[in-house]
Amino acid sequence: MRARRLCAGAPFCGGESRYPETLVTRLQEASDAGLYSVVVSSPAQLSRLPEHLPWHTATPPVRVFSSGAPLALAHAQLAERLLQAPVIEIYGSTETGGIAQRRQTRRSSWQPLPGVELSFQNGSLSLRSPFLEMPQQWWHQPDQAAPADDGFTLLGRADRxxxxxxxxxxxxxxxxxxxxxxxxxxxxxxxxxxxxxxxxxxxxxxxxxxxxxxxxxxxxxxxxxxxxxxxxxxxxxxxxxxxxETLPSNAQGKLDRTLINRLFADLDDPKVPRWLGEHPLDANSRLLTLEVPERLVFLEGHFDQYPLVPGVVMVQWAIHYAHDIFGHRGLFLGIERLKFTRALMPGTRFTLQLTRREDGIAFSIDSQEGRHCTGQVRLQTPKGGQHG
The missing domain is CATH 3.30.300.30 (ANL, C-terminal domain)
Structure with missing residues (x-):
């Protein structure tokens, strides 16, 4: 996509817009400069556009392109409503390049891109394309498909x-x-x-x-x-x-092996909670969804008739995930404003909110029952400098 825009002489933003707030800023900058903008995204980002941001203050983009995985219809509708622009999904792969496109709010079938020739045999998809290394040879795509509306619908992988x-x-x-x-x-x-x-x-x-x-x-x-x-x-x-509530996804909008391993990591590590996903609240805050495994080793002895997660374990989880998300934050110096208000039981689903501070992190643990724990952890590098 970038190469084509360079060939066309079109400017583009070289930095990634990892947070919705950054995307709003970039759209406003393009609007202020009198430029028409195009947004290129993965489904993961489009599925998490918050309603409260001032999307209406900038000139709407000409198009929004989504690629990497299918975009849920509800997310396509949300993105079109907030960005006031058509959302075009691109179907393809690293080997084939672009194969087809669709605007899902208009119709669910995929339409082949110009120059792409399709064949459907025994439910599988084959194609010839100018984007292939050998354009005249048929490429067998590992997806099942059926012809529909001058295009096709995808029916899942053929090799699963x-x-x-x-x-x-x-x-x-x-x-x-x-x-x-x-x-x-x-x-x-x-x-x-x-x-x-x-x-x-x-x-x-x-x-x-x-x-x-x-x-x-x-x-x-x-x-x-x-x-x-x-x-x-x-x-x-x-x-x-x-x-x-939503499938965790990588930057390409896919549930890859790394995320699968993370979802099921507690099966092999009895000291960690079940990780069920996370999303940024802003540049310095992250919200994780977790669950207390019934086989958590720290439940032993706390207590036989009333097992619960020890408070020190909740604090340790906050420090562990802060290091994982924000990078190593330094040596432990102490805890301030620590307050436990409710026991955390095995099988409970909860959220851990982490906020990066100049002198460490702030955290809170909540569930459907209410707040369980909150506090601030002071951290410092071995040399005495503080992490920002």
């Missing part, structure tokens, strides 16, 4: 088969069954490469259906398994479940 207990299991099939369950918006079934060979499932739910306590979570898992048991052998039913 795994062996579980010696039996072939289609991850697409598992996802389709789960997506039919009430309140389920999206599912990613994943092979975790564990010794037991069992699958994991990342399930996007409507917000009111998200489980916040242990019993609700267990009941939901049981309901999911019952829906699958009518269609799958027991070995193919996922054993490990993560319930989220």
């Amino acid at each position: 088969l795994v062996k579980i207990g010696g039996k072939r299991v289609s991850l697409d099939h598992v996802e389709r069954i789960l997506t039919a369950v009430e309140a389920v918006r999206e599912v990613r079934c994943v092979d975790l490469d564990r010794a037991d060979s069992r699958l994991g499932a990342v399930v996007v739910l409507d917000k009111p259906s998200i489980p916040h306590q242990r019993d609700a979570r267990q009941n939901l898992i049981q309901r999911m398994r019952e829906n699958l048991s009518d269609h799958l052998e027991p070995i193919a039913v996922p054993r490990y479940w993560r319930f989220v």
Whole structure:
């Protein structure tokens, strides 16, 4: 995209707009300079545009391009409403370049880009394209597709088969069954490469259906398994479940292996909470969604009849994630304004808000029940300088 704009003599912003506030500023700068702007984004960024920012103060961009993964219709509608511009999705890959485009608010099918020739055989997609290294040869794309409206619709990957207990299991099939369950918006079934060979499932739910306590979570898992048991052998039913409001995604808008490993990291590390996603509040603040695993090692001894997360562990989690997100913040100097107001129980879903300060971090832990803990941690480098 940048190369084409350079060839066309069009200026572009070389820096990334990691936060919505930065994007608003860039649009305003282009508007003030009398320039028409084009926004190039991944679905992850477009899905998180906040309503409260002053999008209306700048001249709307001519187009908004989204690439890297399919954009949910609701997110396309939100982006078009806030940015007042058509959102064009680009479908393709590193090997093929652009294949097709769509404006999902107008129609859901994909339309091939100029010069791209398509073929559909046995449900799979093949193409010839001027963007390929060998333009005259047919390229077989690992996606299933069906012709529709002078274009095509995507039906999922053609190669998502795994062996579980010696039996072939289609991850697409598992996802389709789960997506039919009430309140389920999206599912990613994943092979975790564990010794037991069992699958994991990342399930996007409507917000009111998200489980916040242990019993609700267990009941939901049981309901999911019952829906699958009518269609799958027991070995193919996922054993490990993560319930989220949106799929965590990388800069390209994809749920990659790094994020999958992070979602299920507590299976191998009994000292960490379940990580279910995070998003920036501003340049210095981050909000993480976490869950207390029932097998958390720190629950032992606190207490046999009433297990709870020790306060020191909550503080340590805040420091750990602050180092992970903001970079190493330095040596521990002390805690100020520390206050515990509510016990944190196994199975509880909670948020950890972190704010970077000149002398360390501020944090707060909250759940659906209310606030559990808040405080400020002072940190300093070994040489005596303070981190900003």
